[in-house]
Amino acid sequence: MRKLALGLALSLTLAAPAAAETVAIVGGRILTAGPAGEIPQGTVVIRDGKIAAVGANLSPPAGARIIDARGLTVTPGLVAANAHLGAVEVRALGDDVAVSNTAIGAAFDVQYGLDPQSTLIPVARLAGITRAIVTPRAAGGGTGDHMHGDEGEDLTAGGGDDSRSHALFGGQAAVIHLGEGADILMQPKVGMVVPFGGGGARVAGGARGAQIVALKAVFRDVRDYMRNRTAYDRAGLRDLALSKSDLEALIPVIEGRTPIIARVSKLSDIRMVLKFAREERVKLILNGAEEGWMAAAEIAQAGVPVILNPLTDRPENFEMLGATLENAARLHAAGVTVVIEGQGGAHRVREMRYNAGNAAAYGLPYAAALAAVTINPARVFGVADRIGSLEPGKEADVVIWTGDPFEPLSQPTAVFIRGEAQPMTSRQLDLRDRYKDLSGAYPVAYPR
Structure with missing residues (x-):
C-alpha cells in the first residue's frame, strides 16, 4: 500500500511544475552526508528546486505534497x-x-x-x-x-x-x-x-x-x-x-x-x-x-x-x-x-x-x-x-531507496534532481516491457 501511495505521489509530482510546489518526504531514515549526519526518522522539505529544511521533528508545510518514506532510506543524489x-x-x-x-x-x-x-x-x-x-x-x-x-x-x-x-x-x-x-x-x-x-x-x-x-x-x-x-x-x-x-x-x-x-x-x-x-x-x-x-x-x-x-x-x-x-x-x-x-x-x-x-x-x-x-x-x-549533501539552500538532489544504498538489492523508488522528480525508466526497461510478453497482440511491425 505504501509503494502504491508513493507511486501516486510521484506521478502527481511529475505532472506539476517543480518551481510551483513544495514536497515533504516524511518518516524516512535520512543520511544527510552533511553536518546533521544520520537522522533515524525525519523529514526533507523541497521547495522551488532547493532543500528548504531537513530535520527529525519537522511538520510538513501547509499545502506540501507528502511522500511517505517510512521504512525507506533518503540520501543525497x-x-x-x-x-x-x-x-x-x-x-x-x-x-x-x-x-x-x-x-x-x-x-x-x-x-x-x-x-x-x-x-x-x-x-x-x-x-x-x-x-x-x-x-x-x-x-x-x-x-x-x-x-x-x-x-x-x-x-x-x-x-x-x-x-x-x-x-x-x-x-x-x-x-x-x-x-x-x-x-x-x-x-x-x-x-x-x-x-x-x-x-x-x-x-x-x-x-x-x-x-x-x-x-x-x-x-x-x-x-x-x-x-x-x-x-x-x-x-x-x-x-x-x-x-x-x-x-x-x-x-x-x-x-x-x-x-x-x-x-x-x-x-x-x-x-x-x-x-x-x-x-x-x-x-x-x-x-x-x-x-x-x-x-x-x-x-x-x-x-x-x-x-x-x-x-x-x-x-x-x-x-x-x-x-x-x-x-x-x-x-x-x-x-x-x-x-x-x-x-x-x-x-x-x-x-x-x-x-x-x-x-x-x-x-x-x-x-x-x-x-x-x-x-x-x-x-x-x-x-x-x-x-552533495542534504542541507537547506542546496539544490534538491534527493534519492529515496528501498533500503541501504550500498546493498545491491536496494533500489531507488524516487529520484529528484534540482527538485524535479525524474522518470523511473530507461530505454532498456522500455524494451524489456515491450517484448517480455508476446502472448497477446504483437508490437507494431511484429505481426504474427
Missing part, C-alpha cells in the same frame, strides 16, 4: 567522478572524450560534446546518480589512463607533430546534472586531465623523465605567454610548443584555479607527481593511485584528494603491484579526502554504490563511504555549495 556520461554511447563507434589533434590538447573541453539524450544517463539515474564529473580520456592509454573495463583500449597521440606536447594533456572536465532537459551542463572547466606513469611516458617519448621535462617546459611557455601576450600576437615571441588555444587553457592551471587530474598508479610515480605539483605550485587531484596507501601520509600532508576504484586489487602490471582492497580505508585513515568512482566511465558507472559498499566492507567507515560518493566529489570539484 550520488555524484559520479571520472565518468563519461553524456559523451559516449557505444565505445566502438566513437565518443567525445578523446581527441587526436596537434593543435588541441589542453584546450579540449568535454562540455561542447555533451548529449542530454544519451541512453546511458537514465540507466545511471536509476542507480541514484544525479550528477557526474565528465572527464576526457587522456592519450597514452594503459594504466596511466585508468580506462574502465569495457572501454579500455590504448589510445595514442595523433597527428604529425613530433613534439607531441599537445598529447601531454587530456583536456578539461565538466560537472553535469542527470536530469531531463536540453542543457545538462552544471559547471565547465573543473579540472585538467594529465596522464602520468606509463601513460605519460608513452606520450612523452617512452620515459617518465621525459614527461616531467616536457611538462616543465610547457609550463614555462605558458608563463612566458602570460607575460607577453602582445608579443605573441604580433609573432614577436619565441616559438612555443603549444597552440594559443592550449596556452590559454593552461593559464587557470598555472594560476592554481583549475586542478590537474593526475592519472597515476605507482608509488614512485605518485611521489613524483606530488613533487612536480609542489614545485610548479599547481593544484592536484590523484586519479587511480592504486599504490596510494603506501604514500598516504605524504598525500594527506599535501592536501591532495584521491579518486579511486576500491575494487582494483590485482597486480595487473608493475605499476600496481601494491594494489589492495584496503586502499580507500588506509588513505582515509591517514586524512586523505577519498572519492570513489564507478566500475566504468559510462556503461558501468551505476556500480559506483557497490564499490562504496565494498570499500566499507574493507575498512572504510560507512559515513566516509557515503561521503566518497556524495559530498567529497562535490568538494573536490568546487560545487559543494550547491550539491
Whole structure:
C-alpha cells in the first residue's frame, strides 16, 4: 500500500511544475552526508528546486505534497567522478572524450560534446546518480589512463607533430546534472586531465623523465605567454610548443584555479607527481593511485584528494603491484579526502554504490563511504555549495531507496534532481516491457 501511495505521489509530482510546489518526504531514515549526519526518522522539505529544511521533528508545510518514506532510506543524489556520461554511447563507434589533434590538447573541453539524450544517463539515474564529473580520456592509454573495463583500449597521440606536447594533456572536465532537459551542463572547466606513469611516458617519448621535462617546459611557455601576450600576437615571441588555444587553457592551471587530474598508479610515480605539483605550485587531484596507501601520509600532508576504484586489487602490471582492497580505508585513515568512482566511465558507472559498499566492507567507515560518493566529489570539484549533501539552500538532489544504498538489492523508488522528480525508466526497461510478453497482440511491425 505504501509503494502504491508513493507511486501516486510521484506521478502527481511529475505532472506539476517543480518551481510551483513544495514536497515533504516524511518518516524516512535520512543520511544527510552533511553536518546533521544520520537522522533515524525525519523529514526533507523541497521547495522551488532547493532543500528548504531537513530535520527529525519537522511538520510538513501547509499545502506540501507528502511522500511517505517510512521504512525507506533518503540520501543525497550520488555524484559520479571520472565518468563519461553524456559523451559516449557505444565505445566502438566513437565518443567525445578523446581527441587526436596537434593543435588541441589542453584546450579540449568535454562540455561542447555533451548529449542530454544519451541512453546511458537514465540507466545511471536509476542507480541514484544525479550528477557526474565528465572527464576526457587522456592519450597514452594503459594504466596511466585508468580506462574502465569495457572501454579500455590504448589510445595514442595523433597527428604529425613530433613534439607531441599537445598529447601531454587530456583536456578539461565538466560537472553535469542527470536530469531531463536540453542543457545538462552544471559547471565547465573543473579540472585538467594529465596522464602520468606509463601513460605519460608513452606520450612523452617512452620515459617518465621525459614527461616531467616536457611538462616543465610547457609550463614555462605558458608563463612566458602570460607575460607577453602582445608579443605573441604580433609573432614577436619565441616559438612555443603549444597552440594559443592550449596556452590559454593552461593559464587557470598555472594560476592554481583549475586542478590537474593526475592519472597515476605507482608509488614512485605518485611521489613524483606530488613533487612536480609542489614545485610548479599547481593544484592536484590523484586519479587511480592504486599504490596510494603506501604514500598516504605524504598525500594527506599535501592536501591532495584521491579518486579511486576500491575494487582494483590485482597486480595487473608493475605499476600496481601494491594494489589492495584496503586502499580507500588506509588513505582515509591517514586524512586523505577519498572519492570513489564507478566500475566504468559510462556503461558501468551505476556500480559506483557497490564499490562504496565494498570499500566499507574493507575498512572504510560507512559515513566516509557515503561521503566518497556524495559530498567529497562535490568538494573536490568546487560545487559543494550547491550539491552533495542534504542541507537547506542546496539544490534538491534527493534519492529515496528501498533500503541501504550500498546493498545491491536496494533500489531507488524516487529520484529528484534540482527538485524535479525524474522518470523511473530507461530505454532498456522500455524494451524489456515491450517484448517480455508476446502472448497477446504483437508490437507494431511484429505481426504474427
